[in-house]
Amino acid sequence: MKVRLLTGLLSLLMPALVLAGEYNLTVDRVEIDTGDFVKEGIGYNGKSPGPVLRFKEGEDVRINVTNNLDEATSIHWHGLILPFEQDGVPGISFPGIQPGETFTYEFPITQAGTYWFHSHSGFQEPDGAFGAIVIEPEGREPFRYDREYVIQLTDKHPHSGDRIMRNLKMMPDYYNRQQQTVGEFFSDASSNGLMDTIQDRMAWGDMRMMKADVEDVQGFTGMINGKGPAQNWTGLFEPGERVRLRFINSSAMTYFDVRIPGLDMTVVQADGNNIQPVNVDEFRIGVAETYDVIVHPKDERAHTIFAESMGRSGYARATLAPEEGMEAPVPPMRDPARLTMADMAGMPGMDHGDMDHSSMENMDDSNMQDMDHGSMDGMDHSKMGGDDGQPSDPFYAKGSGIMPVAANDGKFLSYADLKAQKPLYEEREPTREIELRLTGNMERYTWSINGVKYEDADPIRLQYGERVRFKFVNETMMTHPMHLHGMWSILDVGAGKWNPIKHTVSVQPGTTVYMETEVDAPGQWAFHCHLSYHAAAGMFRKVIVEGGPDSTQAKTDVAIEEGGDA
Amino acid sequence: MSRIRSLITVSLLGSMVFPTAVAAQEMIADTTSRKQALTSWGVQFEELEYRYSDDDEELGVWSADFFYGTDDLKVRWLTKGEYAIEEQAYEGLENQLVAQVPISDFFDAKAGVRFDTPEGPDRTYAVLGITGLAPQWFEIDANLYVNEEGDTSAGLDAEYELLLTNYWILSAAVDATVAFSEDREIGVGKGLVSTETGLRLSYDLVDRAFSPYIGVVHERKYGDTADIAEAESGSTEDWFAVIGARIAF
Numbered sequence: 001m002k003v004r005l006l007t008g009l010l011s012l013l014m015p016a017l018v019l020a021g022e023y024n025l026t027v028d029r030v031e032i033d034t035g036d037f038v039k040e041g042i043g044y045n046g047k048s049p050g051p052v053l054r055f056k057e058g059e060d061v062r063i064n065v066t067n068n069l070d071e072a073t074s075i076h077w078h079g080l081i082l083p084f085e086q087d088g089v090p091g092i093s094f095p096g097i098q099p100g101e102t103f104t105y106e107f108p109i110t111q112a113g114t115y116w117f118h119s120h121s122g123f124q125e126p127d128g129a130f131g132a133i134v135i136e137p138e139g140r141e142p143f144r145y146d147r148e149y150v151i152q153l154t155d156k157h158p159h160s161g162d163r164i165m166r167n168l169k170m171m172p173d174y175y176n177r178q179q180q181t182v183g184e185f186f187s188d189a190s191s192n193g194l195m196d197t198i199q200d201r202m203a204w205g206d207m208r209m210m211k212a213d214v215e216d217v218q219g220f221t222g223m224i225n226g227k228g229p230a231q232n233w234t235g236l237f238e239p240g241e242r243v244r245l246r247f248i249n250s251s252a253m254t255y256f257d258v259r260i261p262g263l264d265m266t267v268v269q270a271d272g273n274n275i276q277p278v279n280v281d282e283f284r285i286g287v288a289e290t291y292d293v294i295v296h297p298k299d300e301r302a303h304t305i306f307a308e309s310m311g312r313s314g315y316a317r318a319t320l321a322p323e324e325g326m327e328a329p330v331p332p333m334r335d336p337a338r339l340t341m342a343d344m345a346g347m348p349g350m351d352h353g354d355m356d357h358s359s360m361e362n363m364d365d366s367n368m369q370d371m372d373h374g375s376m377d378g379m380d381h382s383k384m385g386g387d388d389g390q391p392s393d394p395f396y397a398k399g400s401g402i403m404p405v406a407a408n409d410g411k412f413l414s415y416a417d418l419k420a421q422k423p424l425y426e427e428r429e430p431t432r433e434i435e436l437r438l439t440g441n442m443e444r445y446t447w448s449i450n451g452v453k454y455e456d457a458d459p460i461r462l463q464y465g466e467r468v469r470f471k472f473v474n475e476t477m478m479t480h481p482m483h484l485h486g487m488w489s490i491l492d493v494g495a496g497k498w499n500p501i502k503h504t505v506s507v508q509p510g511t512t513v514y515m516e517t518e519v520d521a522p523g524q525w526a527f528h529c530h531l532s533y534h535a536a537a538g539m540f541r542k543v544i545v546e547g548g549p550d551s552t553q554a555k556t557d558v559a560i561e562e563g564g565d566a
Numbered sequence: 567m568s569r570i571r572s573l574i575t576v577s578l579l580g581s582m583v584f585p586t587a588v589a590a591q592e593m594i595a596d597t598t599s600r601k602q603a604l605t606s607w608g609v610q611f612e613e614l615e616y617r618y619s620d621d622d623e624e625l626g627v628w629s630a631d632f633f634y635g636t637d638d639l640k641v642r643w644l645t646k647g648e649y650a651i652e653e654q655a656y657e658g659l660e661n662q663l664v665a666q667v668p669i670s671d672f673f674d675a676k677a678g679v680r681f682d683t684p685e686g687p688d689r690t691y692a693v694l695g696i697t698g699l700a701p702q703w704f705e706i707d708a709n710l711y712v713n714e715e716g717d718t719s720a721g722l723d724a725e726y727e728l729l730l731t732n733y734w735i736l737s738a739a740v741d742a743t744v745a746f747s748e749d750r751e752i753g754v755g756k757g758l759v760s761t762e763t764g765l766r767l768s769y770d771l772v773d774r775a776f777s778p779y780i781g782v783v784h785e786r787k788y789g790d791t792a793d794i795a796e797a798e799s800g801s802t803e804d805w806f807a808v809i810g811a812r813i814a815f
């Protein structure tokens with residue numbers, strides 16, 4: 001206590017010597033103007049998105065959060081490694097921040113990269129309560145750039161989060177305006193034959209599943225840094241500069257396919273961690289993920305940053321330009337995606353396809369050779385794994401209807417391309433495997449893990465010091481971005497010690513994905529699907545890490561809860 | 567409880583004594599609403615319409631339901647009415663209050679009571695039914711009714727929506743009623759009692775909250791029920807032109 005007082009005094013006396021960065025955030029009701037509609041929402045320091053918080057690796061931060069709402073709030077520092085009481089999840093980390101209260105977060109910054117923060121209370125995040133975090137590294141970064149921009153994406157909807165959840169519970173297809181129509185029946189019949197089309201409709205009707213069920217919540221306006229497509233957020237550059245774009249997907253529900261026509265993108269970071277650079281034409285950013293890319297515009301002309309939603313129901317758009325006011329053409333959106341039977345392969349009772357990614361050695365060997373040469377150009381993985389010249393990504397069910405394809409038929413980033421620049425952990429055998437089946441019922445709009453909603457679930461108990469291998473089996477027809485708080489998710493792309501380190505792992509329909517976690521953070525943590533309405537419907541777990549250096553047995557005894565796993 | 571409290575005290579003391587050590591924080595239990603069953607509610611007017619019959623009868627008709635509850639248990643109030651505009655009288659007025667629980671992936675069971683309070687004799691029924699989504703997207707609602715006099719009957723409603731576009735929807739609905747015993751006082755004969763078949767073309771004007779429609783409805787009485795109606799010089803078959811709106815909020 002005394003030590004803290006003393007440093008407090010010192011910092012008052014000698015502001016230049018302050019080691020701890022102090023930051024102030026207010027949580028406010030704000031107005032959000034998308035260009036399509038104006039909507040009341042929640043923001044930070046009077047704006048949504050909130051400010052970009054710039055931290056330095058190695059500093060201790062103090063963040064004073066004042067709640068000006070008439071309801072409780074919280075801030076979760078998405079992707080940051082910190083003590084669990086600072087993680088900002090009401091009911092798990094702390095009780096939350098009551099109206100009128102100021103809560104001070106204090107934690108050391110032990111990492112670098114691009115992250116974000118958001119409310120973990122109710123539907124405040126879909127209502128606008130989020131902002132970006134940029135952490136400057138202590139050392140040199142293994143890539144160069146001349147300037148940088150945060151590109152924070154969101155899917156702003158005219159309805160409030162509460163209203164959306166209620167509508168989805170009342171009518172699960174409330175927001176789906178891409179359903180198959182009579183017109184589509186006839187056009188399918190003319191291209192695929194009448195009988196095949198009837199059989200196809202009958203097969204889906206028999207399951208009571210919709211091929212069009214790619215995006216639950218349509219009708220949003222895609223936004224970048226708080227600007228809708230018509231408002232066109234613009235970042236300036238001098239021709240010849242290398243520009244680092246820190247993409248953050250802060251959407252409630254929407255995956256975006258991002259491209260910048262006319263520019264190659266070099267992906268250098270995923271979820272804040274450096275990766276071995278990959279040149280791509282396009283990438284899909286899952287909800288809550290971040291990707292840092294470097295572009296090198298050489299000409300005196302504008303470029304459009306075009307982010308189409310995965311289901312093609314909306315888009316975000318921004319511009320990189322040498323001068324304010326310049327713009328480039330905005331491409332049309334591609335046709336809406338349709339799920340296929342391959343995406344249903346994970347449904348119980350369906351034929352299980354061979355979707356096991358643990359056996360991806362072949363593909364990865366060929367990748368690794370390219371990667372080891374550090375060659376940043378001419379790597380074309382788009383054909384890898386494709387038997388018949390069809391684009392193929394091992395992280396999608398073979399023949400999936402949402403398999404990403406680059407608009408220019410070039411390289412589309414795959415998880416399989418992500419290789420850690422510098423492994424964070426020694427490679428070792430996992431101590432055990434925990435299977436998490438991602439489950440749900442679209443017609444009831446219920447979402448769960450292993451068929452159990454959070455309200456009925458026991459916590460997942462992990463032991464400090466173990467390395468757990470999580471096996472995600474997606475038995476639904478939707479993509480789920482799974483986010484474990486407090487500890488890194490080492491995504492198994494088959495690259496051994498070069499497996500990338502992430503905080504959010506997308507699991508595509510009909511696939512099985514593995515990730516490993518070094519259980520190195522005592523306390524209790526949230527673990528959930530980051531689609532807001534899936535998490536709220538029950539696709540959520542509490543993880544308790546038992547033991548650890550700072551813990552006593554007494555500590556774990558305090559929280560009396562039934563044992564057992566998910 | 568006292569043990570827990572003393573442990574907390576110990577850990578609090580500990581953190582005061584050793585301020586530099588990471589305080590042994592208690593791990594709180596999740597009592598937030600996230601850990602509670604999600605409660606939802608909704609209001610839907612499947613039909614809210616004006617009907618004009620082939621023999622110039624005018625009716626105001628609604629069929630609506632209000633629900634409140636969780637995934638595991640919902641309370642639902644279903645209300646249906648047919649109001650004869652010229653006579654200023656209810657030809658039919660039916661209210662049901664049911665509890666609804668899931669019994670399979672796509673079907674719920676319902677149980678409750680139904681009150682029929684049109685002009686004329688009232689009836690109270692116990693209701694047992696299932697409702698849900700059948701393969702090929704047929705919405706099914708099937709109910710068994712027993713009234714206070716022991717008369718039993720059954721109703722089956724089926725509906726199918728054909729998407730002409732994602733906003734223009736053609737919906738076909740069939741309601742059929744079967745009585746297992748006669749209830750002459752309310753004009754019900756044994757056997758197939760009546761059917762109501764409707765075809766409505768709607769347009770989603772405001773989200774799915776307000777969808778105006780036009781359509782045709784065909785009502786027909788059968789067998790003994792038709793005989794009773796004829797004996798009372800009522801009609802046994804009617805065609806209606808309808809105009810109305812589907813409402814959901």
